[in-house]
Amino acid sequence: MRSIPIQPTFESWRDAARGLLAAAVNPGDVLWCDDAAEVSLFGDNTQVSPVPGKAPKVPAVFFDIAKSAAAHTDPRRWGVLYRIAWRITHGGEKRLLEIPTDPDTRLVQQWCKAVGREIHKMHAFVRFRRVGVDEETGREQFVAWFEPVYQTIRLGSPFFVKRFASMDWSILTPHECAHWDGGTLHFTPGVSKETAPDEDALDDLWRAYYGSIFNPARLKVNAMRSEMPNKYWKNLPEASLIKSLIAESQQRVKTMLDAEELPVKHAPKNAYLESLRRMNGETND
Structure with missing residues (x-):
């Protein structure tokens, strides 16, 4: 068994994987380690450097998938990714990533989906x-x-x-x-x-903005919690408003419904608008 110590990044894994593929090292003979303590416990801690021009070519789509899957934290990811690369190259399964029922492909797709959701949350929160x-x-x-x-x-x-x-x-x-x-x-x-810095004036702006766009008539608590899980609330300045906005939502909806209807304003006198009305057979009452 050969232990391959790497940093827990896609780039570190990619460089090591290229060397292993070039040396035709079978996936079953590799133990991937991104923990220094773990490396010292198992096998031969051998560094394998890439050999220019020797590593078999892997489709570009694989690297896109591998980069996303590498951001996951499942300790199996390095071994699974290398096994897929081996199967595509030395194993001759060039269309492996097009087979969603394959266990390796399915697992990597699940990792990519989870990472994609987390990136979406990062952009939002x-x-x-x-x-x-x-x-x-x-x-x-x-x-x-x-x-x-x-x-x-x-x-x-x-x-x-x-x-x-x-x-x-x-x-x-x-x-x-x-x-x-x-x-x-x-x-x-x-x-x-x-x-990280403490609260500043921008937090007040976030709270004012969130309070202004909150629509009590469209409140769906379960859907909101699904899109904005509680684990993110502690770092969101506007989260301090959520409980009170939910508690006040029914009364705010009632106030909106009970509000007196505003009178309809007559259309403004405008030559261009008048020509459009005449084309549509309308009158300006």
């Missing part, structure tokens, strides 16, 4: 707080704290580069942190929540 202004560039600086279930910071952060390109920001998570300075997106090791 990251809340930045202003921490200052860069004296040299004049760019505002923001920091956000997020607690993803999976290691999605690398996959999810490009979304924020496009949306907030004009400001400097950092997204801190327990797994890894992303930083944008207006030109480069880079990553650093994860940190504890104590590193």
